[in-house]
Amino acid sequence: MSRTVAFVGLGHMGGPMAANLVRAGHRVLGHDLDAQALASAARAGVEPVASAAEAVACADVVVSMLPAGRHVLDLYDGVLAAARPGALFVDCSTIDVADARTAHARAAAAGLRSLDAPVSGGVVGAEAGTLTFMAGGGAGEFAEALPLLEAMGQKSVHCGGPGAGQAAKICNNMILGISMIAVSEAFVLGESLGLSHQALYDVASTASGQCWALSVNCPVPGPVPTSPANRDYRPGFAASLMAKDLGLAAAAARAGGVHAELGLKAADLYAAYAERVGAAEDFSGIVRTVRQSEGDRA
Ligand code: NAD
Secondary structure (H helix, E strand, O other): OOOOOEEEEOOOHHHHHHHHHHHHOOOOEEOOOOOOHHHHHHHHHOOOOHHHHHHHHHHEEEOOOOOOOHHHHHHHHHHHOOOOOOOEEEEEOOOOOOHHHHHHHHHOOOOOOEEEEOOEHHHHHHHHOEEEEEEEEOHHHHHHHHHHHHEEEEEEEEEEOHHHHHHHHHHHHHHHHHHHHHHHHHHHHHHHHHOHHHHHHHHHHOOOEEEEEEHHHOOOOOOOOOHHHOOOOOOOOEEHHHHHHHHHHHHHHHOOOOHHHHHHHHHHHHHHHHHHHHHOHHHHHHHHHHHHHHHOOO
């Protein structure tokens, strides 16, 4: 069934996601503060609209893909009153779990339905329509959103009630951040012991050290030819985004009194590393920081 979708936030992720909805036959009214982002989405068939409220007023479903929680809450505050009765709000941004729950509550107070549905898969996945969606909210809302999520991704998991999608996202990325540091430290330790990268890879990738950070996004060049390490750490998944996600995980751990010692440490290490390299470098480039620290201590 073709839907009318308001899409707010047409950046690196939102632009190609909106284009995939157009390709699937939906009418997409797009809005972004950035004129270039809007123009580029328009070339893909998105109808540019001057204000978010104007787009929302015509829509069955409102999808947002914005930088952070405050952008999402500002959007909801600005447009909920303009929405059609029964409209479904689907926020795909990566935001704080508490902000996601606030967004759900504000939508409900306005008599509207909502989902949090952050993604993994990056810009490549957004362009190819192969994202994974992690959704939080009601089962009925998830079922209604599913055809749209399937037009933008290849896997969608209903994780639970409001905020559960964001919770799954930060927990997964906490595993990823910690495991990338673990793999990096293992390679640097191996170097100091005279072990070749290939030998460690051949053992660990088929033994109990196996993980995505090693076998797909290997932080040293050679063993996995497609990993960012082979192209001077061009992203991939930018260090700044990993720092953002670990910051959200650390804040949630502190708020909940959870003793996530390695998660907090990984958040600190990635914050310092991202301050230097930002979006220019893949998060696996942290291996160079580990190697550097090794050299500093020697
Ligand atoms: P981006 O900065 O490229 O896009 C955000 C867009 O939102 C920009 O075009 C900006 O102009 C627009 N915007 C900001 N405030 C707005 C407002 N009030 N109204 C309308 N438009 C507004 O960021 P991105 O890389 O597309 O990331 C978007 C979200 O997706 C973030 O929450 C990010 O953490 C998450 N995410 C990104 C990736 C990735 O690889 N880039 C992967 C997974 C999740």
